[in-house]
Amino acid sequence: MNNLLKSLIYDGKKVLLESGVKNAMDEARLIIKKTLKKNELEFINNQDLKISSKQSNSILHNFIERSKGKPVSKIFGFKEFFSNEFIVNKNVLDPRPETELLVELTINILFKIKFKKISLLELGVGSGCLIISILLFIKKNKVSALGVDISNKALEIADKNIKKFNLEKKLKVKKSDWFSDIHEKYDIIVSNPPYVKTSDIKNLDKEVKLYDPFISLNGGFNGLRCFEKIATNAKFHLKPDGIILLEIGYGQMNSVKKIFEKMDYKIFLKEKDLQGIIRVVGFKLKKNFEC
Template sequence: MAELPSAELGAVVRHLRARFDEGGVKEAALDARLLVEHITATTRADAMTDPGRHVPPAQMAALLAAMERRLAGEPPYRIIGSREFYGMTLALSEGTLEPRPDTETLVDLALPRVRAAADRHGACRILDLGTGTGAVALALLREEPRAVAVATDISLDALATATRNANMSGNAGRFDVAKSNWFDDVKGSFHAIVSNPPYIPSMMISSLEREVREHDPLAALDGGPDGLAPYRMIAEGARRHLHTDGFVAVEIGYDQEEAVKAIFASQGFQLFGAAQDLSGTTRALAFG
């Protein structure tokens, strides 16, 4: 196992970046900075203004271990154990998908409608299907204090992690979890049903980047032969659990907009909202 060349902060950052460049890591500079800042409890400004700062032996050992894990393909946020999402820090676990910026588009689309429901009814009941870390539901609760949420998943590990994140974000009192395969064990009606479902076609899983296919849970990625199976399940079951003026909002793959619209239309839903990511690609749709 390689050794870090110096116990000085600036040298450590440069060494990790160089090793990541050599190892073919795409975001070598960013990943080096993320790991060094997390393990040494420093900032980017510290590395620039105080590059000679001493890094203690225990932190050097942790950095070395983190470097080797990253070179072996483990994503930086998995190594850190958490990731920022919509202004919150969310813990990760083996049973959870790593929340990504694209999913913030789903929150942006759903939030005004959650607020409108709370205005009409005094509260908004949210059902988050396949919650993972709890990211979508917890972001909505954070932004709308009149909302409450039930979050489902088939993974007990994911439900435990979502509960931990609810506690960390201060929303545990308005957040419940339930083990359910889509609507199988869901009870009651909701003003909002939200989901970031698995939407990768089965045959495409093996072509995903190593960081994704080896470290995100397969159940959170595989959307069946055409990647659309979860949308069919959601569209078929939503009416039984949706308030009369409720809505459904889902994240979609970059090329799935028309197919998902057609699936929901076949179940009597009308599209009334869409949101694009920073590249201008539609990433979330809302139906009522």
């Protein structure tokens, strides 16, 4: 490898293109920038910079990792989501841009609720990107929140992100198999549960099937298993007038609606993402339940 910065960009682009990375040029630039810890301006202004062989070797190593399918986020341990950088690793789902819609809608609903302290529960908290993004937008003391996950290793990352964003007082996380260890009722429950059919996982991009945890993707034989479990139990954990907001997969709207309607909920929200796919649905109970 040549070690002028601008040559490294083209070498990187070539390596990544050959291995089928779609935005090879952008990704090569990103990998170099992140390896050298340079911001965009420093990067643009230093195209003729000579890169030491130690740094060139690190960059080459990262190009090779990326060419094997490892996402840039998992090479460097950070992913941007809702304008913040979250810590990630192999034990958590890489935060997805489409999940930002669920964040936005929850924030809008929270803004409309006046004069009341809100309790918020996230099922399947993963890295914590969803609930942390919500909390960062909402005034201090308005919301108290709990995030649960079945994966201890995901909870370790959620904890790191809670500390990174100084949310220790507002957000707790703990292990629970959906509602198995939840004993309270909540005003708002949010979740982006695993919703890929088990048989479809092998057809996903290698960035996903090799580097996102299977448990964060696997929605069972029909992709709906987690929605069924959540619908069965959420009614016992919603306060009067409580709501549940869910991210769903492509084409799942009617099936998810049926599951929830069968269990005495009514749909009050369905929202499309930027691709025109219904990505978020919201349910309320037809009547309130006692534990």
